[in-house]
Amino acid sequence: MNLVIFAGGTSSERDVSLASSAAVYKAMTDAGHSITMIDTASGEFITPETLAQVGTAPPDRIALKKASEKQLAVYSQLIGSDIVKKADAIFLGLHGGIGENGKLQSLLDLANIRYTGSGVLASALAMNKVMSKRVFGSIGVPTPQYLFFKRNESHTKIASRIESDFSFPLIIKPNEEGSTVGLSLVKDRPELTAAIGKAAQYSDILVEEYIEGRELTVAVVGDQALPVIEIIPQSGFYDYEHKYTKGKTQYVCPADIPANVAEDAKRFAKQAFDGINCRGYARIDFRLSLENKLYCLEVNTLPGMTATSLVPKAAKAVGIEFDQLIEKIIQLASAET
Template sequence: MVKDKLKIAVLLGGTSEERDVSIASGAQVVAALRRRGHQVVTVDTALGLLDEDAERALLEARVGLEPPERTALVRMRGQDAGAVLSRAQLGDQDLLFLALHGGTGENGTLQTLLDLAELRYTGSGRVGSAVAMDKDLSKRLFRAAGVPTADWLMAPVDAATVAETLGFPVIVKPSQQGSTVGLSKVSRAEDLQPAIELALRYDREVMIERFVAGRELTVGVLGDQPLAVGEIVLGQSGVFDYTSKYQPKGAVEVFPAEVSTEIAEEARRLALAAHRALKLDGYSRADFRLDAEGQLWCLEVNTLPGMTATSLLPQSAAAMGIDFDELCERICRLALQD
């Protein structure tokens, strides 16, 4: 029988380019779980178990205008996940809540370590996490499951091939990054190689994807239930970039989205289909473009989406009557069902 009140370790921080975002998510999750009466400790996977003073200092930090400097992250990587996560340290916890984003916290590496240590954790397992982080593999599985996704190529590729196969503009992005880190919208052939070189700073594989003009929609999935459809009203760039995502007034987010019932239901159906195609567990968030012809195109699925009260997944849940504290509780309970 699952206890009403749990001992939960919230894992956050880490050494990915999304460290700041993870800390912001973790701060909100810690507060929500404590309001629910759970006994909560905080673990920065780059620093270890935090005492009260260290927790307060870390959780009061704000998301910067840009991702953290890579040099600082590289210095921390010798201390990452495996050095601080052990059964001896966390074995008395009922559950680990993963408030991590990107890097080893989201790509299946940490999930593998936790499986080996027989520690329960929230969200998807090692296979689903690894598959969803790989944008090339994800899109192949979307296609196989009948989920529409824009055409793409993988670097190295020359501008002439891109122009012939995809046409400009295109989106150039690291194959295994989140929060649009290293992403560029390229409208001219001469700008393609610099964009590829930028993306290579963050990953060894780079995707070039046909740009789909239109509206950006997002749908959360909780358990086996698609949540409300939301819309991100984009700025002039037409790209929901790092600044737009994490700075005040960076973008306008509308929940529920002002779309027809037919489009909303199709977006929800496709979000659940994509979740299942990638063999995900617990919860996820799927992002789409809606083109001028009314066609939905799946951009990606996030296995550990942002978890501040104003992040997209919590807004998707709130539009269905599930407040933030209840969302965090349900995520925990789903993890303990298996």
């Protein structure tokens, strides 16, 4: 097949996107496909050899903001180019921002170009955590209690409302970011103002009940929910550094949890996948309370494909190697778009 990988982009998850795309490039090249990889921040052709590894912190926010001002124009030029028009499919190796929030998907749909992952509606809903939580509530998928605030609201008023409605610890995070970028685990009142400001740098603000317990995730590929993975970070907090630094986090697959809890997690994952209207593949994240109650946190419509990523780990647990997983994702794009 003649495939084009869209990589990089200008979101805070740019480095992760480049790492995912490099892994996909290698797998598909080894499988004999004709692959072109494009950094969508600039429109330039790239190869894995030109890319650095994911760092322990997100890229500089100011530099990304400047580059993002031209992002839609770059995408429009790419979609109109012969190399994209003649491709059998576009593999979206992007994470976050325009590449995952439905805007790029709408451009590709208008041009009748096949691409991997979910369509416009699911991408937009999943990126907006409050909207996805509302969907979860309507379809019976449990999710932590939450509050939503616009980023330009008074931080003093936000803090006051949080204190009246929640007890510590709690979670504050941007409503439209991934990879725990801008997220804070707030343990007491003195940490509140800084956490609100940190989240507001990126988008509107989501405040969430902290569920003491365990971190779980379930990948869905096609119509199959894969085995549950438990995520055990060294520090007890699964932040950006622990996600993308080898050795910082232990992954157990299948998770050592009661069989009925595992089945519930897979059932809720599939409900969330279908409720958001996902297609192809996605990853659904959960917290498991000390009482073994599940809480759905979010749906990731373009989950990572790096050496430490979770979807490939879950696939491997059922005998699906990385190159086979990528082939399956591409086949689903061809069948569903």
